[in-house]
Amino acid sequence: MDAEPAVASRAVAVGSRRKPKAERLPGEARRIGYLYVAPAFILYAAFNLFPLGQGINLSFYDWDGITPGTWVGLDNYVEFFTEPAIREGYAHVLQLMVFYSFLPIVLGLFLAALLSRIRIRGLTFFRVLLFLPLVITDVVTSVAWIWIYDVDGPLATAMDAVGLGALVPSAGWLGDFNTALPAVGVFGLWGQFGFCLILFLAGVMKIPASLYEAARVDGANAVREFFAVTLPGLRYELQVVLVLTVIGTLGTFDEIYVMTGGGPGTSTSVPAYQIWSRLFRTGEVGSAAALGLVLMLIVFAVTFAINRLMERGAER
Amino acid sequence: MTPTTRPQITMNYVLLIVVSAIAVYPLVGVLFASFYPSGPGTSPSGFGLPPSLEWRNYLTAWEQGGFADSFTTSVIVAAVMVPASVILSILGGYAFATMRFPGSKAIFYLFILGLIIPTEATIVPLYYDVQALGLIDTYWALIILEVSGEVAFGIFWMRAAFLSAPPSLLEAARIDGASSWGALWGIMVPFAKPAILTLTVLVFADSWNEFFLALVFTINHPTAPAGLASFSGRFTTDIALVSAGAVIVALPIVIVFIIFQREFMRGMLTGAVKG
Amino acid sequence: MAQVVYDHVVKTFSEVTALHDLSLEISDREFVVLVGPSGSGKTTALRLLAGLETLTGGSIRIGERTVDRVAPRDRDIAMVFQDYALYPQKTVYQNLAFGLRMRKMPKNEIDLRVLRAAEMLDIGPLLQRRPGALSGGQRQRVALGRALVREPQVFLMDEPLSNLDAQLRVQTRSEIKHLQEQVGTTTVYVTHDQVEAMTMGDRVAVMSEGRLEQVGDPRTIYDEPANVFVAGFIGSPAMGFWTMRTERTPGALGLIADGTALEVAIDPGVPELPSEVVVGVRPEHALIWRENAGLVGPVEGRVSYVEMLGRETFIGIETAGEAHITVRAEPDVAVRPGERVPFGFEPGRLHLFDPTTERSIARL
DSSP states (O other): SSSSSOOOOOOOOOOOOOOOOOTTTOOOTTTTTHHHHHHHHHHHHHIIIIHHHHHHTTEEEEOOOSSSOOEOOOHHHHHHHHOOOOOOOOHHHHHHIIIIIIHHHHHOOOOOOOHSSSTTTTHHHHHHHHHHHHHHHHHHHHHHHHHSSSSSSSHHHHHTTTTOOOGTTTOGGGGGGTTTTHHHHHHHHHHHHHHHHHHHHHHHHHHOOHHHHHHHHTTOOOOHIIIIHHHTTTTHHHHHHHHHHHHHHHHHOOOOOIIIOSSSSTOOOOOHHHHHHHHTTTOOHHHHHHHHHHHHHHHHHHEEEHHHHHHHHOOO | OOOOHHHHHHHHHHHHHHHHHHHHHHHHHHHHTSSSSSTEEEEEOSSSSOSSTTHHHHHHHHHHTTTTHHHHHHHHHHHHHHHHHHHHHHHHHHHHHOOOOOOOHHHHHHHHHHOOOOOHHHHHHHHHHHHHHTTHHHHHHHHHHHHHHHHHHHHHHHHHHHHOOOOHHHHHHHTOOOHHHHHIIIIIHHHHEEEEHHHHHHHHHHHHHHHHHHHHHHHSSSSHHHHHHHHOOOTTOOOHHHHHHHHHHHHHHHHHHTTTTTEEEEEEHHHHHHO | OOOEEEEEEEEEEETTEEEEEEEEEEOOOOOOEEESSTTSSHHHHHHHHHTTSOOOOEEEETTTTEOOOGGGTTTEEEEEOTTOOOTSSHHHHHHHHHHHHHOOOOOOHHHHHHHHHHHHOOOOOGGTGGGGOHHHHHHHHHHHHHHHHHOSEEEEEEEEETTTTTHEEEEEHHHHHHHHHHOEEEEEEEOOOHHHHHHOOSEEEEETEEEEEEOOOOOHHHHHBBBBBHHHHHHOOOOEEEEEEEETTTTTTEEETTTTEEEEEEEEEEEEOSSEEEEEEEEEEEEEEOTOOOOOEEEEEEEEEEOOOOOEEEEEOOOOOOOEEEEOOOOOOOOTOOOOOEEEEEETTEEEOOTHHHHHHHHO
């Protein structure tokens, strides 16, 4: 794009000396584009791109943030293979993905398919309600769920009422080694589901009715209809939601900080929390930087992989 | 749409109502809980209306949580950050949509990259950069970082909005004698008003809800969410009080959401699809 | 003196050549129509004149000035776009005034011009409305008005009537022409509609695939088309073409094809003709055969369609060799598809074209 190809024959151009680049419009100040983009780009480059380079540099050091650091080369990266805690963090995130990504998508698809068959009145009202969990600050929603999971909270009370009181963990769901992570997961499911449903519903509305009619004429029942018409029609939305939810899960931080602090123990540790913790708690700055960069690479790889996969599926 | 039977239609609405109720329940529950008597041990069970309306909780929470300060911080940060983000996005989006200059494609792709660079990747060096600039615990730290984070999306969004204008509109403006600046503010911005409004609303929500950055870069002057987090940490056993705090922090964004719901929907749905 | 000159203008887009070598001179106050099918380059030519595209080669002059590198705003031109391109958030008044405001004209002068144009176009009552509240025809007038108030050296019009319904089009056609005569501004008008071209242009420039096929006044273009393309493009229903062999005899030319032999009187002075020619005849000069009418023929053909238009009827005839000729007949003619019908040509109305170069050779 930078080098415009020299274009075809030129007859005499009155009054010009230099060969003008073919794409430049008469009288257009070409440079001005740079001026418009500059403020945004300078900020962006200074605080998003430049720190990337710094991060790479930092990641080769062992540093506590105060005293001078020491060069350790790739040690911080080797940790990925040596320190179980880091792998544990990613393992947790993978588990969370079931709740943050897989389940909302499946449920959203299912419900969207069901609901698409009728015209829904007052859809706006429902959309507002379903979007609320995502719109409200997640610190607030985390606080709400802390209350729900409390030993004396509504969930416990409800289970008590149906005689399952014995299953309630003594320290509440967030205080129990085994239930803390799934508890956070359910929180995520609750948050992401509405978005998925609305997005898929909107996508389904765009599928021309004639496709369904054709399928019906061909003798398809509801299930076949779903796989033959609905699912392919939602391909694009699926791709988007997949990318967004998976990437979002990889960066989970807010709710972990507020609800569990990574605990109990390390049962809800996640990469983003570990980064923060190493930066502010344990003084392992170099390691934190390395973790951050690796997280970014994983995000890139996953995005790329999902897009590739979905596009490949589309070609089939 | 298939012609369906009455029971099926009813079932569908019931389904919708159920999921919507689930979506809203925790929030409504917290709202109710905030009216319960404050103090440890009076944890609301969450299924009944509060016995009394303890408005006092809000006052206490406001004072104890230092929300006067944290709200001020959030408001100031948003008040500067939102116009700055939107204006920079308009300028950049306009340039990418209407002008041809060498390297524009490359620069645009660099911005796109920013859409997937997670904050975690840059937070560590950024902390020390900000510290070196002496900006820890200032409004400017948050403002600058949030703006630089938003422009990637904002430029992408505004470029799409400007591209949707018929080319003849800009051409007519040029023939009429408008400079690029004049055409932008006189013609293109009025044309893209809905998109700009949507962007503003989304950027505001991002700023108000931002927690991670606030946590890292502010200590004594937290924003509202950060203030709530520490408040919650201090009063873990006083559900009613903490709930009051939560409602306080949620209120502004809920109000904005209800007023601008159309813009929010448009933004989150189409923004996602375009992304 | 607002003359417009295209001087060997070339325009390419990546691989595609939109204009090969356009040279055209437009005189002051002239209304010239660039007409041709899509891809002919007519819109490109207009946009180059406007400065919305860059020249690849050649040069363009407006008045005495070469405007190759001059920005659109400084060329002293005004343009009416096909989609009108009205500023949606501005009132009609503001739309008209915008260009003048950009030039820092004093308020009362702007007012004067806007009101005058509004009066001329009969849009006075619409001045406070927004484009969204106007009908298509009204919007079109506003677009015209925007050009009028600028009082430029040249008007550029890019298919301004194509978005109007047929009836409105006819009415507006004459209004635009009338307006231009009143104001006297040189006008370059682009359209794909040959009727518009013929009725509006002082001169018509027929274009095809980036080349200027012929330029001249409507009468000349119609009666003396320079090549097959112009002959077939101008005139509706279109001219019918027939490839025939020639046989020259003293004083006459024999045209032979598909079992038909025609004889046409020819002046011995006419030079040597190729062995094959493409013969073109306009429908109004192809008639159902009548004895002793002095027609050239008869030719036999099978009727493929009959179009009754009320005032006249056009019969599509296919010869044995699959040449298609359209014949004009009285409205009450009783002919049906599938029938065989003899027809003939009015003498002196045959256009002969070279089969290879497609250029006009003679009219007999």
